[in-house]
Amino acid sequence: MTIDTIRDVLLYCALINMGLLFWWALFFMFAHDFVYRMHSRWFSIPSEKFDAIHYTGMAFYKICIFLFNIAPWIALKIVA
Secondary structure, eight states, X not given: OOHHHHHHHHHHHHHHHHHHXXXXXXXXXXXXXXXHHHHHHHSOOOHHHHHHHHHHHHHHHXXXXXXXXXXXXXXXXXXX
């Protein structure tokens, strides 16, 4: 496996993960009530806490994308 292959894999992983994050944010913004009703069947959680959990999850996911996909891609781009 070459550095070019690893760099391409990291780029595609970052794009896929950013797409999933975008999908999550859109679904959360435009179908918030549906998602909340679906989850409130399983868990008794207030809406404010539900929102905080999702925003925290999205922030953590974004940090992980930068840490595990984009930063190594940039490092390999600099090295090559």
